[in-house]
Amino acid sequence: MRIGIDVGGTHTDAVLLDQALTVTAEIKTATTRDVTTGIVNALTGLLETSGLQRDRVTAVMIGTTHFTNALVTRRRLARTGVVRLALPATAATPPVIDWPADLVSAIRPSVHLCHGGHEFDGRPISPLRPDELKRVAADLAAHDISTVAISSVFSPVTAEAELEAADILLAELPHLRVSLSHQIGRIRMLERENATIINACLLDLADEIVDAFTGALHEVGVHAPLFLSQNDGTLMDAEYTRRYPVRTFASGPTNSMRGAAFLAGLSDAAVVDIGGTTTDVGVLAGGYPRQAGTDVDIEGVRTNFRMPDVVSVGLGGGSRVQTDPLRVGPDSVGYRLTGEALVFGGSTLTATDLAVAAGLADIGDPSLVRHLGRDLVRRGTTLMAERVAHLIDRMRLSAEPLPVVVVGGGSILMPSSLPDVPEVRIPKHHGVANAIGAAIGQIGGEVDRLFVTSPQMTRDDVLDLARAEATDLAISAGAVPATVQIVHVDEIHVNYLPGNAVRVIARAVGDLDLARAQAGEEPGQWATN
Known part of the structure; x- marks a missing residue:
């Protein structure tokens, strides 16, 4: 038996799958402020609901937003050394030159341009200089920096310079945590370097998160191997996560898309994942998310490592509704939905209230939204459906129609048909498709x-x-x-x-x-x- 868990902005979902990958139990709990407590709550509830003995769990797969949240909030990021091997080339464009000022302040990079690097065919630009790198090590030690990102021109062609530089730095500072760009990004230098720096500044947090997740499993009596979801639809083990936390970015939408493919029995489709805060739309090709073919902007930083091609909008079950003029989202009550929405006795008009008033969903107390005007409900639900249909149209690469699979806890916001969409499927277990996607990774x-x-x-x-x-x-x-x-x-x-x-x-x-x-x-x- 395997357990899949996905942590969203509003809910933490967990599912139990048997050896045949059949869903035998599922649960949806509120995401907590510290996130890890929410995982413990979800695990405990799932195991109690299923009655499963702890020793029968063979693996636990988790999709998490911890690392994305750290970058968004500019918190818990390690001060990072940045070593670029390229001199005498590239000096006119130093590292982090186009980063947001507040993010630069958060990681306080110690930047070093050194000799090295290669041409596209593997010929060296200039020889590596060990003494130069030893001076870098001394500077890192003087500033108490324990993480470093090393990048080199055309290192995806030959990683020789990066590997040799890492050996020299580690010989001087054995405790150093090293991220190498050829293991993270793709051909283009600046974007690959950016992704490597982001990875490096998250390494200390990765240790904390992996230890916390492992502790959460042990707290509920589960001692099965732990895996985390990557953003390409595959899994990585705990030790790999400690080295490459940046791989978890956008794993939430990826999990939902994989889960949608599994539940709907489709390998090619558009997937609409509606959560409590956002709606994400992507396209499945061969059962896996279509990868972004261009640079990906992560909190103002251009990167080029693998990421799913996803468009998002601030529309979810917790989206606040403004009536004059009519607007749904992008601000949301988030994980406070069950306390603030009208149908749960709160005082905030949300997208969920509109769905319940329109008869699209039967949750909470429908009598608490009977006072809403019929015109407001009609216009609000139509607006939400049109926004989702527009996102689907943006993701099409040809005139050929694509079936659409709607998943996520917020799928209750959508009617059975969407404008200009030939086929809409909302499969069984759609509310926990993200956790299923993690479990089947x-x-x-x-x-x-x-x-x-x-x-x-x-x-x-x-x-x-x-x-x-x-x-x-x-x-x-x-x-x-x-x-x-x-x-x-x-x-x-x-x-x-x-x-x-x-x-x-x-x-x-x-x-x-x-x-x-x-x-x-x-x-x-x-x-x-």
Whole structure:
């Protein structure tokens, strides 16, 4: 038996799945201010409802907003050293130059430009200088900085400079926590560097969160392996989370999309996930979220690591309703919904109140919203449906109609049909699709590399190599070998570089090998790249 948990802004959902991935129990509890308490409450309620013995739980999968919240609030971020290996190149555009001022103040980066880096074909820009890096280590020690982000020009082509620099810094400061850009971002230097810095400043928090989650499981008597959701629909183990917390960003919408695909039996569809605060719309391709093809802005910082292509709007079950002029959201009562909404005896008119008054939902006390004008209810529910339909239309890449799956606790806001949408499905267990998506998560491996084709290394050779590397990564990460499949291959010819340069992105996924997880293999055995 496995448990899936997803922490949202309003609710924390938990589900229990058997070996056949059938939902045997589910629960929805209020998200608490410290989040972890909400997880304990959800776990306790789920186990009591199901009557399951604690020792029968084989794995727990959690989707969390902890790390995103830390970046949003500019709190609990570690002071970070930033080392770029590129001199004499790139000096005109130093690290964090375009970051929001308040975020720069929160991490107080110690920036160091050093020699190193490579050209697109692997030729060095300049030799690495060990003495230069030893001076960097001395400066980090003087400022009591224990986390560092190392980036190098074209490190996804060859990581030699980053790895050597890390060895030198660790020889001087063995306690240093190091994030390497080739393990986090993609080809473009500045965006990859930004993602690496974000990851580094979250490393201390990652230790706290993993320890807190593990403690929460032990508090309720569960000692099964812990996994966290990544933003590509796959899982990572606790030790991998300690090294790459940035991978959890946007895992909430991803979990909902994967859960929607599973519940609706569709591999290609648009998914509308309506929570208590926001509505997220994405597209499934082959059962996995379509990845963003452009830079992704995270709290004012441009990054280029893998993220789902999702558009969001401030519309959810807790959205406040203004009547003159009519407006629904974006501000929300959030996790206070059950105390502030009219149908629960509160004094705030919310989107949930409109849905109950319109007969779309039967929750709370409907008599408490009977006084609402019929015109207000009609216009309010129509406005919500039109906003969601507009988001769906924005996500279409062709004129071909896509079936739409509506999930999330806030799905009660939607009617059975939407404007210009040919088919709308609201599957069973739709309210906890996010937790189901976490529970069914697979293990993945991804390769994103730049190759130079030649008579000795043809296009077919390059693609075969990328597929094989992605498959090996998934297996080493903990996937059952017989279940691993290539789910995505993207070939991009890089015309602005000399030679026959081609960027290849290959992703492989397979089922989680729970036997290996329970055997307690060495940390890192489950890590994916």
